[in-house]
Amino acid sequence: MTEPTNPLRTQIVTRLLALGFSKEQIVETKAARSCYGYDATRQNIEPLLALLPENELQVKTILKLATEKGLKIFPRGAGSGMSGGSIPSHDGIIVSLTKMKRILEIDEENMIATVEPGVITGELQEVVSRLGLFYPPDPASLAFSTIGGNVTENAGGPRAVKYGVTGNFVMGLEAYLVNGEKIKCGNKCIKSVSGYDLTSLLVGSEGTLAIITKILLKLLPAPEAVKTSLLAFKSMTGAAHAVNAMLKHQINPSTIEFLDHHSINAVRSALPFTLPDETDTVLLVEIDGPKALVESQSLKLNELFKDEALLLIAARDENEREQLWLARRKLSPAIANIAPHKINEDIAVPLGAIPEVISRLESLSQEINLPIVCFGHAGDGNIHVNVMLDKNDPDQAERGQKAINKIFSITLELGGTLSGEHGIGNTKSAYFDKEWGPVTIATMQAIKKAFDPDNRLNPGKIFPT
Amino acid sequence: MTITPLTIEEELKKCVKCGACMAVCPIYRQTGREEMVARGKLNLIEIIRNNEELPPAWIEAVDHCLLCCSCEENCSKGVKITEIIAAARNHQTEIIGLNPIKKGAFALLKNRILSLARVVKLGSLLQWLLWQKLPNHSGLVRRFTLPGIDSKTVIPALPLKNLDDLLKRRQPVPELQPILFFSGCATRFLHPQIGLDLIFVLEQLGFNAITPKKFNCCGMVTWGAGDKSTNRELQASNLKVLNDNAHIKEVVTGCASCGHALKEYDNLPEDCEILDISELLFRHREKLEQLVGSRQITQKITYHDPCHLSKGQEVTKEPRWLLKLIAGDNFIEMRHPERCCGAGGTFGLTHKEISREILKEKTDDCDATGAEIVTSGCPGCILQLTEGAVVSKSSWQAEHPITLLAELLRSK
Ligand SMILES: Cc1cc2nc3c(=O)[nH]c(=O)nc-3n(C[C@H](O)[C@H](O)[C@H](O)COP(=O)(O)OP(=O)(O)OC[C@H]3O[C@@H](n4cnc5c(N)ncnc54)[C@H](O)[C@@H]3O)c2cc1C
Numbered sequence A: 001m002t003e004p005t006n007p008l009r010t011q012i013v014t015r016l017l018a019l020g021f022s023k024e025q026i027v028e029t030k031a032a033r034s035c036y037g038y039d040a041t042r043q044n045i046e047p048l049l050a051l052l053p054e055n056e057l058q059v060k061t062i063l064k065l066a067t068e069k070g071l072k073i074f075p076r077g078a079g080s081g082m083s084g085g086s087i088p089s090h091d092g093i094i095v096s097l098t099k100m101k102r103i104l105e106i107d108e109e110n111m112i113a114t115v116e117p118g119v120i121t122g123e124l125q126e127v128v129s130r131l132g133l134f135y136p137p138d139p140a141s142l143a144f145s146t147i148g149g150n151v152t153e154n155a156g157g158p159r160a161v162k163y164g165v166t167g168n169f170v171m172g173l174e175a176y177l178v179n180g181e182k183i184k185c186g187n188k189c190i191k192s193v194s195g196y197d198l199t200s201l202l203v204g205s206e207g208t209l210a211i212i213t214k215i216l217l218k219l220l221p222a223p224e225a226v227k228t229s230l231l232a233f234k235s236m237t238g239a240a241h242a243v244n245a246m247l248k249h250q251i252n253p254s255t256i257e258f259l260d261h262h263s264i265n266a267v268r269s270a271l272p273f274t275l276p277d278e279t280d281t282v283l284l285v286e287i288d289g290p291k292a293l294v295e296s297q298s299l300k301l302n303e304l305f306k307d308e309a310l311l312l313i314a315a316r317d318e319n320e321r322e323q324l325w326l327a328r329r330k331l332s333p334a335i336a337n338i339a340p341h342k343i344n345e346d347i348a349v350p351l352g353a354i355p356e357v358i359s360r361l362e363s364l365s366q367e368i369n370l371p372i373v374c375f376g377h378a379g380d381g382n383i384h385v386n387v388m389l390d391k392n393d394p395d396q397a398e399r400g401q402k403a404i405n406k407i408f409s410i411t412l413e414l415g416g417t418l419s420g421e422h423g424i425g426n427t428k429s430a431y432f433d434k435e436w437g438p439v440t441i442a443t444m445q446a447i448k449k450a451f452d453p454d455n456r457l458n459p460g461k462i463f464p465t
Numbered sequence B: 001m002t003i004t005p006l007t008i009e010e011e012l013k014k015c016v017k018c019g020a021c022m023a024v025c026p027i028y029r030q031t032g033r034e035e036m037v038a039r040g041k042l043n044l045i046e047i048i049r050n051n052e053e054l055p056p057a058w059i060e061a062v063d064h065c066l067l068c069c070s071c072e073e074n075c076s077k078g079v080k081i082t083e084i085i086a087a088a089r090n091h092q093t094e095i096i097g098l099n100p101i102k103k104g105a106f107a108l109l110k111n112r113i114l115s116l117a118r119v120v121k122l123g124s125l126l127q128w129l130l131w132q133k134l135p136n137h138s139g140l141v142r143r144f145t146l147p148g149i150d151s152k153t154v155i156p157a158l159p160l161k162n163l164d165d166l167l168k169r170r171q172p173v174p175e176l177q178p179i180l181f182f183s184g185c186a187t188r189f190l191h192p193q194i195g196l197d198l199i200f201v202l203e204q205l206g207f208n209a210i211t212p213k214k215f216n217c218c219g220m221v222t223w224g225a226g227d228k229s230t231n232r233e234l235q236a237s238n239l240k241v242l243n244d245n246a247h248i249k250e251v252v253t254g255c256a257s258c259g260h261a262l263k264e265y266d267n268l269p270e271d272c273e274i275l276d277i278s279e280l281l282f283r284h285r286e287k288l289e290q291l292v293g294s295r296q297i298t299q300k301i302t303y304h305d306p307c308h309l310s311k312g313q314e315v316t317k318e319p320r321w322l323l324k325l326i327a328g329d330n331f332i333e334m335r336h337p338e339r340c341c342g343a344g345g346t347f348g349l350t351h352k353e354i355s356r357e358i359l360k361e362k363t364d365d366c367d368a369t370g371a372e373i374v375t376s377g378c379p380g381c382i383l384q385l386t387e388g389a390v391v392s393k394s395s396w397q398a399e400h401p402i403t404l405l406a407e408l409l410r411s412k
């Protein structure tokens, strides 16, 4: 692993040390750099350097220096991305925001938290909950992903059906353009319509427009109670009708997760309760809010579906709640037993199209002769589609690739989108022009150019290359 | 605890780089460095393996691990991370050799535990020259510089008599059901009272604790240091004792690390069952509930999950059942009871700074409960927590749950 010294790297390191960076903030050796070249997509490209700024001025210093040298910059949060958003190039600099992790203020009067981008989502939730407050966005990675990463991927989780995704909670931002100049957008006002909404533009921008250094997040009062129920249905259509009926009857669940029959078969034996044999689809429904309301809505849920559902279990305490959630939590390891590898996509479709998507994916599964396991968020149309295969078998690998193309086509035909949660990054950029026409893409590219004229900030992401 | 190179390769492949280990790794929490978290360590071990020249980043990453199993318990892919790290350390010792201090200490372990006993005893006589006593009998701090040990280390006052000495006066109770008691080095030499308390509780329950002097160190420290050959020898000598006593099926220990190590032994005698003391007590809960009756501890107590018990052996409910039994509502949970205390075998001695930072968060969580006693089913954690209480000037003291139970049973 001894590598020849790179004069550029040495130069930058010397400059940064002179500018007050400590050795711990500079990741220089090849071995150490390789630990900043991956995310959850398992690509690994070690960058020229990885830097860990501790405050915004250091971010600015890095950006100014990189501009002087014409270097590429790749922002990185926890590196838990599922679309390769933080993957660098060999000649680029990783700017890891993980050391900027202070919660700067919790304004209880206005119910707004001001945080640095490296704050771990779950830790913010824990801190605000001690004050009786609530930050709802709940990506499954909340225990380790950063708020900055959540904002730039516009991450969301099961609670999106009632509360929305990360973007719905971002009131304002401070960010640095690639040239080291600072922009501010948004504020603490609930109504705010002065000029273009740059906050919304930066949300979901996948680190391609600016490096976010400060975030204002809306908080809510913590719900008093939460009740979880599990419902089993004979068909996906039945389950989809049920979701629709809930919403029409003013039941307002915070979560409606579904498992298709492949998922059910995979976890069935690990569950502490018995599912009827005819079960095709399971819904996991959670209702939260004031105690009395939660009780009355749960009763209504029971009334509505006691005949239609094959099984309806309502958790009576935390322990039972945990048992019902097991169905969902055991899922990922359980489906891994179906085949050694999986290709997973996180498409989203309008609610009404869920049964159609599932049935067309079922036909596709038969056509390509590979199992396709679907589960996800029935309340918001976001479906995790998993094509199960053995990638070491070239034939299966080819059929898998074909499946991905078809999955995207089906999704788009039904008015859906390539990604509900994980973003485009570099793993889905090749399909981007399937979703958007040339004019739309050109408009997006013009925006990119306005922020980053030399394409030095997170190049190679979102847009087809 | 044996893993062949082929399975290491397979284990490494299982890691999908999801990053979930970041949520729980105490070292990552303090350093914020990707190389230090399991994902980064595995990446380094995967890309640089059959390499004679190990880069400093590799050595540092492999060295900075508490073997606390937190990552392993949290990994949805079930990657055997601690096995991989132990194997990497073994690889490193083969290339670079063992750190000389560990080498000396392990030679003592190997060349019979009894010589270790002699050294500890000599230490207990000389300690007053080298170390300064702290208030509350909590321990000692160093008077002079000593090579290899950080000046801020707090050590317990070494008892003049070890468990073996104390047991010489024990009245045998052959009419009771025999059970093997594996005390472990820390209980044997540093905290013999825990051993006496445990034996007393066993007798109350109808068990006669058999305490073979030939039991050696469980091997956890040598495994963790990558000293495969010493570990193998220690295992073999303990297996011999277990086989010689194969008519006794149950082996009980009060040390989380020993229990974890023993449960992982290959070739345990058939039907031999290793049990943490809390597991054994839980099995006999009806009897114990009768014995305790209406007596209850009046002090507020809390509980710290030893990593090697909670994550290593998945034993979390039994100690809590016990504490509720003896303390009722005086038992309060701390925030994050599962978080490592930073001891990690010898890690606390060799990496004082990080270990202290981890410990500080733990003692803050302990302080926040307002408890007077912090319990933990591991002599290693008790040592570390005692140091923490001294450093953070906390008013609680650290005890083994068995000590509290024994005191309660002895009380009128
Ligand atoms: C097991 C697992 C479960 C997951 N579950 C979900 C889920 O339920 N819902 C969901 O939405 N996602 C999920 N994800 C995906 C991922 O966790 C999210 O996309 C998350 O928001 C990424 O955050 P991060 O801190 O890891 O960012 P990274 O992966 O490091 O970066 C993500 C992108 O953000 C950019 N970026 C990061 N910080 C900044 C900043 N301060 N300024 C500018 N750009 C920045 C990077 O350049 C990159 O493009 C999951 C991932 C895993 C591994």
Ligand code: SF4
Pocket: B014, B015, B016, B017, B018, B019, B020, B021, B022, B038, B039, B042, B071, B074, B075, B076, B077, B078, B079, B081
């Ligand atoms: S949690 Fe397991 S699979 Fe995920 S990165 Fe860590 S070691 Fe790898």
Ligand code: SF4
Pocket: B024, B025, B026, B027, B028, B036, B037, B038, B041, B064, B065, B066, B067, B068, B069, B070, B071, B072, B081, B082
């Ligand atoms: S065993 Fe503990 S210290 Fe070591 S990598 Fe895993 S979580 Fe970190």
